[in-house]
Amino acid sequence: MIFVISVAVGAGVLVGLSRQLNGRLALSTNAMESSFWNHIVGLVFVSIAALAIGGMFEGAPMEAPWWAYLGGPIGFLFIAAGSWAINRIGAAQTAMLIIAGQMISSVLLDAAMGVDGNLCARALGVTLILGGMWVTRAAKVKS
């Protein structure tokens, strides 16, 4: 159990590390070039993994709906936005705002798609997150 917990925490550390490295690259270049390098280096990495493991095209990927193929353009924007933000508001605030945006949008998406869930818990969670954003933002306005 300790091992899988470390793996899950490690996945989060890798997210932060990736944003820190892309942010450093954007400091010398720009956010869009940083996102380009993130994607092409990641593409090479995934391709090598695919060659080593094999079977990448198994299943029926061509039967997926067309919009499932749009993750790349969204990812390009996401990495560029993270590289841009981290150099302006720091790693911690970038991380917490991204988490806030992810949680609130996932609640909205679930609601839009009619996914069953505990509405009270979702409303409480969103309220806590908005409160947290307000606290942080209030600090920055004064300083």
Next chain:
Amino acid sequence: MTDTPAPRFIHFLGAFAAGGLITLMLLTNGTLAQYGTLLFSSFVPHLTGTVLAIVILLILRPARAMPQRPPLWAYLGGVSGGLTVIASSAAMNSALALSGTIALGLAGQIMFSLVADARGLFGLPQRMPTLRDLAGLSLIIAGALVIIFFGGTP
């Protein structure tokens, strides 16, 4: 140490909107993984993202911020991103399930970013998180945990 501009509303909005993009990516890449393999669902967005990046860079030709070349290790963000996919999918298939994986991943991300800010890791500006930052952070984490563990089917 370079001067960084004071945080403004647009920076907060940008980072917050980026979080919304993750939700969309989970939807697209997760759907792709239902039809094909996990590797395929990581390969496709990297490929199409690279193609779009090339087109955008060729059209806009954005200038580099500094004449000096960035250190070579700064190009490795994509490797870290690729390893994230492997680590999180391994954790998801364990007893932690999706909710545990997401919650622990958030913890790892927050811990890393606090240390990174406090120490100015990898050449980014050093900044000490304020008490209000930590208070806001705690509220956001609490809200995220409530949604992850209690927001599902009642």
